[in-house]
Amino acid sequence: MTKFRRQPDIYIHREVITYSREKRPMEMITFTKDTKRKEEREALIDGLFPEANGDPESRPHIFDKKTIFLSCRVHPGETPASYVLDGIMKFLLKQTEQAKTLLEKFVFKVVPQLNPDGVYRGYWRLDTMAQNLNRFYTNPHPEHQPTIFGVKKVIVQQYQYKKLDVYVDLHAHASKRGCFMFGNNLKGEDMLKNMLLPRLVSLNSLNFDWMECAFSEGMMKVKDKKDGLTREGCGRVSIMQACGGLPNCYTLECNYASGRCINHISQKLNAETGQVEPEIAITDAKNRYYTEYNGKENKRNAPPYTIEVFEDVGRAFCIGLLDFYECNPVTRLTMSVYKNLEGVKTTYWPRTRFLYQKRRSPSHKPLRSKARLVEAEIIGFLSVARTVQFTSRYNKWVAPTFRSNV
Numbered sequence: 001m002t003k004f005r006r007q008p009d010i011y012i013h014r015e016v017i018t019y020s021r022e023k024r025p026m027e028m029i030t031f032t033k034d035t036k037r038k039e040e041r042e043a044l045i046d047g048l049f050p051e052a053n054g055d056p057e058s059r060p061h062i063f064d065k066k067t068i069f070l071s072c073r074v075h076p077g078e079t080p081a082s083y084v085l086d087g088i089m090k091f092l093l094k095q096t097e098q099a100k101t102l103l104e105k106f107v108f109k110v111v112p113q114l115n116p117d118g119v120y121r122g123y124w125r126l127d128t129m130a131q132n133l134n135r136f137y138t139n140p141h142p143e144h145q146p147t148i149f150g151v152k153k154v155i156v157q158q159y160q161y162k163k164l165d166v167y168v169d170l171h172a173h174a175s176k177r178g179c180f181m182f183g184n185n186l187k188g189e190d191m192l193k194n195m196l197l198p199r200l201v202s203l204n205s206l207n208f209d210w211m212e213c214a215f216s217e218g219m220m221k222v223k224d225k226k227d228g229l230t231r232e233g234c235g236r237v238s239i240m241q242a243c244g245g246l247p248n249c250y251t252l253e254c255n256y257a258s259g260r261c262i263n264h265i266s267q268k269l270n271a272e273t274g275q276v277e278p279e280i281a282i283t284d285a286k287n288r289y290y291t292e293y294n295g296k297e298n299k300r301n302a303p304p305y306t307i308e309v310f311e312d313v314g315r316a317f318c319i320g321l322l323d324f325y326e327c328n329p330v331t332r333l334t335m336s337v338y339k340n341l342e343g344v345k346t347t348y349w350p351r352t353r354f355l356y357q358k359r360r361s362p363s364h365k366p367l368r369s370k371a372r373l374v375e376a377e378i379i380g381f382l383s384v385a386r387t388v389q390f391t392s393r394y395n396k397w398v399a400p401t402f403r404s405n406v
Helices: 079-093 097-105 116-121 146-160 188-202 235-242 288-297 307-324 341-348 351-359 370-380 384-401
Strands: 010-019 025-033 037-041 061-063 066-072 106-111 164-173 179-182 249-255 268-270
Touching: 010 061, 010 146, 025 097, 025 146, 066 079, 066 146, 079 097, 079 106, 079 164, 079 249, 079 307, 097 106, 097 307, 106 146, 146 164, 146 235, 164 235, 179 188, 179 307, 188 307, 188 341, 235 249, 249 307
Parallel strands: 066 106, 066 164, 164 249
Antiparallel strands: 010 025, 025 106, 037 061, 179 249
16 A cells, blocks of 8 residues: 555545454555545445544545445455455556556455454454354344444445446355356346456456356355355345346455466557567466476466466456456457457357257257256357357366355
């Protein structure tokens, strides 16, 4: 934050939303480029912002921009989530055209620790009361789950201001390999928007696995084995429901150790100069970090994850946002098979219903259930020519192991 404060054109506001059960502060940071600022400030919320002492001037200004809301460490032991957040912050701190565009277009609100007691005490998934806080977003109690109660009130306030556009809760995953995003099961154009952002992130990172992303209804209702709580109480589902079906609500996950494979990514083209820009080490598949792990066999297996990989996912998320809103000054889409955002939409969206009908024909091996069939359509979106190949691969590899510890 010190680097942000040194930039005179950056607006930054830091405040305590509430205190945890053990009276540790849960902070929120608001930052953007200091343009389109209104005189009006965000309103105080009853029971929150204890350090404001009732002063309405203590709240941040309202901007004529959309809000990107990021939260982290509801499960305190999931340290890769913090490194992804570091990657996002480092990207926005750089004085590049991409970073300037994002800060010009959006207000970022960041809650770095949703479970400060768990982080302090070294817990893995629970808080001091042995609660998995990521199951209480539906109806959080101000005394029993004060941080979740507070952060949900703040997010809903952004929705009521008609500012909230994207909500992402950052996590780490112990079993499912790779870096990926979980979204909600929606309909029509909302579903397209829901799936489009993760796809764009994958086009900008060697390490983000689109094939592991999931958007099924079943993933919204799975029950935990130990306590019977469902994922309907997790952040991405509850915030979507509380905010009028907001399409872009996600859980972003990174495995602690490694992934399944690395992506093929296109070159990045500077729209102003028309020149291809060089890759940094973490986005260069020829870098020895990738080549030494795979040897001379030219495989594309994912190497063991490092801090740099997690930060790269955060960087790719920012670039995915630029592509999603069609304001990326240095994009890979132009050099890809899609050519532009419309190309991504027309390639992936229209085929879902057709593929669904085709896979039900006798010549195709049936998937195990309708829910998994829908999941296959969502995460695959492959061409008709590859339908049979994809169906076979899905039955063999993905369906038997499809699970999550979100």
